[in-house]
Amino acid sequence: MPTAVSPLAPTDVPDLPAIAGVRLATAAAGIRYKGRTDVLLAVMDKGTTVAGVFTKSKCPSAPVEWCRAKLGKGGASKGGFARALVVNSGNANAFTGKTGKQATALTAQIAAKAVGCSVNEVFLASTGVIGEPLDATKFDGVLATLAEQAAPGDWMDAANAIMTTDTFPKVATATVKLGKAKVTINGMAKGAGMIAPDMATMLSFIFTDAPLSSAALQQLLKSGVEDTFNAVTIDGDTSTSDTLLAFATGTAAAGGAPKISRASDPRLKAFAKAFRDVLADLSEQVARDGEGARKLVEIIVDGATTKASARRIAMSVANSPLVKTAIAGEDANWGRVVMAVGKAGEPANRDKLSIAFNGIRVAKSGARDPSYNEAEVSQAMKEPKIQIKINLGLGKGRDRVLTCDLTKEYVAINGDYRS
Numbered sequence: 001m002p003t004a005v006s007p008l009a010p011t012d013v014p015d016l017p018a019i020a021g022v023r024l025a026t027a028a029a030g031i032r033y034k035g036r037t038d039v040l041l042a043v044m045d046k047g048t049t050v051a052g053v054f055t056k057s058k059c060p061s062a063p064v065e066w067c068r069a070k071l072g073k074g075g076a077s078k079g080g081f082a083r084a085l086v087v088n089s090g091n092a093n094a095f096t097g098k099t100g101k102q103a104t105a106l107t108a109q110i111a112a113k114a115v116g117c118s119v120n121e122v123f124l125a126s127t128g129v130i131g132e133p134l135d136a137t138k139f140d141g142v143l144a145t146l147a148e149q150a151a152p153g154d155w156m157d158a159a160n161a162i163m164t165t166d167t168f169p170k171v172a173t174a175t176v177k178l179g180k181a182k183v184t185i186n187g188m189a190k191g192a193g194m195i196a197p198d199m200a201t202m203l204s205f206i207f208t209d210a211p212l213s214s215a216a217l218q219q220l221l222k223s224g225v226e227d228t229f230n231a232v233t234i235d236g237d238t239s240t241s242d243t244l245l246a247f248a249t250g251t252a253a254a255g256g257a258p259k260i261s262r263a264s265d266p267r268l269k270a271f272a273k274a275f276r277d278v279l280a281d282l283s284e285q286v287a288r289d290g291e292g293a294r295k296l297v298e299i300i301v302d303g304a305t306t307k308a309s310a311r312r313i314a315m316s317v318a319n320s321p322l323v324k325t326a327i328a329g330e331d332a333n334w335g336r337v338v339m340a341v342g343k344a345g346e347p348a349n350r351d352k353l354s355i356a357f358n359g360i361r362v363a364k365s366g367a368r369d370p371s372y373n374e375a376e377v378s379q380a381m382k383e384p385k386i387q388i389k390i391n392l393g394l395g396k397g398r399d400r401v402l403t404c405d406l407t408k409e410y411v412a413i414n415g416d417y418r419s
Contacts, residue, residue, distance in 0.1 A: 008288035008296050008384060008404070009168045016173045016186045018152030021045035021249025022207050025146035025153065026161040029138045032090030032128055037161040039139065041146040042085040042205070043115055048249045050082035050123065051218035053225055055242035062093045062100030062134075063124040064243060066108070070120055080214045082247055083117035086124050086143065087162050087203065089190070093126040093134040094240040106136040114147040125203050125243045127190060128164050159188040162203055165413055166190050166289055172281035174274040179267060180256030183210040185275055189282040191234075191289070202229065204244045204282055210271060211250035211259040219263035220275050221246050228279040231311070231401045233318045234290040235410070287402040292409025295327050297402065298387045304397030309346040311399040316344035317388065324406035330381040332357040334368075337388060352393030358386060 022044055026037040052071050054064050086107055093100050108122040115122075126134065159169030170189040175182055191202035212220075225244060253259055260268050288296050299317050304310035317323055317340040326333040334355045341348055351366035358380040361369045386405075 004167065006167045006289050006293060008293055010285065010288070013156075014171065014173050016155035016171055017175075017184055019184050019186055019207050019209050019249065020251035021048060021209060022247070023150035023152060024155065024158045025150040026157050027142050027146055029088065029142050031088050031134070031138060037157070038089045039142060039146070040085075040087040040158050040161040041111070041114075041143055041150060042158070042207075042247075043147060043150045044083050044085075044247055045249055045251065046081070046083065048082050048247050049080055049212060049214040049217055050245060050247050051214055051221050052123075052243065052245040053221055054244070055239055057240050057242070059095065059240050061126060061241045062096060062104045063126045064241060065101070066104040066124050067243065067245070070123065081121055082123055083121040084111045084115045084123070085205065085245065085247070086111050086122065086139070087205070088126050088128075088134070089162050089164050090128040091126060091132055091134045092128045092130045092241045094130045096131070096133050099133045103134040103136040107139050110136070110139045110143050114143040123245055125205075125241070125245070127162065127203050127241055130240060155186060155188060159190070162188070162190045164190065165291055168289060170282055170285040170289070172278045172285075174278050176270050176274040178210055178252065178260075178271050179258040181252045182255075183208060183252045183257055183271065185210075185271075185278050187278045187282050189286060191286040202239065202242050202244070202286060204229065204279075206244070206246040206275070206278065208246070208248050208275075209250070209252040209257075210248050211253040211257055212248040213259075213261045216260050216263045216265070216268070217246050217248050220268075220272055223263075224276045224279045227400070228276065228283040229286075231399070232283045232287050233315060233401065233403050234287070234293075235319075235406075284402060287404055290404035290410075291413045292407040292411075293404035294384070294407055295405040296385045297324075297327055297404055298385065298400065299403065300387065300389045300398070300400050301392065302389070302398050303352075303392040303394055304399070305347045305395040306397040307399050308397070310397040311401070313341055313344045313346050313348070313390070313392070314399050314401040316340045317390070318401050318403035321406055324403065327381070327386055328405035328407045330378065332360075332362055332377040332381050334363045337390065338363070341390060341392075347394055348392055349394060354391045354393070356387075356389040357381065358383060359389075
């Protein structure tokens with residue numbers, strides 16, 4: 001694992017408040033790493049609703065399949081409820097065949113016994129090396145101890161336990177009024193490489209005390225990821241393990257928060273914005289912690305024929321190794337951006353295209369901008385955050401994605417990952 005914290009890490013890390021109905025505990029189970037925690041148990045009160053979205057990979061991990069089966073086709077829980085979440089790092093339990101399925105079943109059985117719930121109320125997530133069998137017997141005894149120790153506790157401990165090649169734990173929080181009560185939304189995430197929609201080698205878990213039905217929570221989650229986690233790419237590689245689960249304990253109902261059954265309920269407007277803000281914060285932290293990253297890159301595409309077309313063009317630019325290495329070299333190489341726009345397969349007109357780096361227009365109407373100043377642009381490229389703005393001049397479609405530069409460190413991290 002990397003030892004140096006990313007230079008793009010947030011300087012202000014929030015203190016996450018306790019959420020009634022959620023208790024956390026972590027331990028070192030020896031899954032792969034030595035000398036660090038690698039398993040998280042979250043215990044939720046009875047009545048906690050759950051929803052989830054997952055990778056679109058055709059080779060999903062065993063935990064992804066487990067959660068999908070418990071949630072059902074629509075994403076919201078068949079039973080509607082969750083009592084336990086078990087997350088391990090160091091082993092993805094992916095491409096592990098029947099052994100992987102047996103491992104998820106055993107893990108759920110151990111967790112259910114420890115918490116005192118049905119296995120159908122246990123949700124699982126794993127991250128780490130693909131193709132290595134996960135020894136679920138390592139959870140035996142550990143989860144029982146964690147269930148006894150679980151407390152409203154330290155969210156940072158939980159975020160640390162789920163990291164792999166991350167250089168910093170990723171947390172976010174928001175407090176918002178719902179009815180007469182203040183409700184809290186806490187979130188954590190991990191992810192630094194193998195990041196691309198849909199969603200990313202990314203695990204993220206959101207908790208709230210708002211009284212939401214699983215159907216309402218599912219709709220908030222599904223709509224919320226589109227312009228947050230699904231608009232982030234580090235290297236264009238979609239993982240086998242992407243999991244985003246949301247849990248709502250409903251305990252704020254005692255303080256006057258109304259019970260919400262539909263995401264379209266007008267009383268949910270402020271909450272929905274805060275919920276999305278937490279997702280956006282976490283997804284930007286993933287981009288900031290891209291493996292070996294030294295630059296956070298925001299790509300904005302305007303003037304496309306549709307939003308979907310703008311997204312595809314933005315992703316073409318964001319996933320281009322040539323664009324990303326140019327940014328690593330602090331080179332405003334708009335020729336590479338033009339290349340990435342042109343190869344996207346979307347409507348584009350070379351002679352209407354304009355490109356700007358950090359607000360400085362470098363190309364206009366299919367040629368270098370007449371006012372282009374090499375020294376000015378070179379200075380702008382030294383900034384830790386780089387914005388590439390592309391205007392196609394064809395319509396009103398607009399979109400935004402986040403990525404990072406591609407450095408020698410990315411190659412080193414991934415070359416040494418299993419060493």
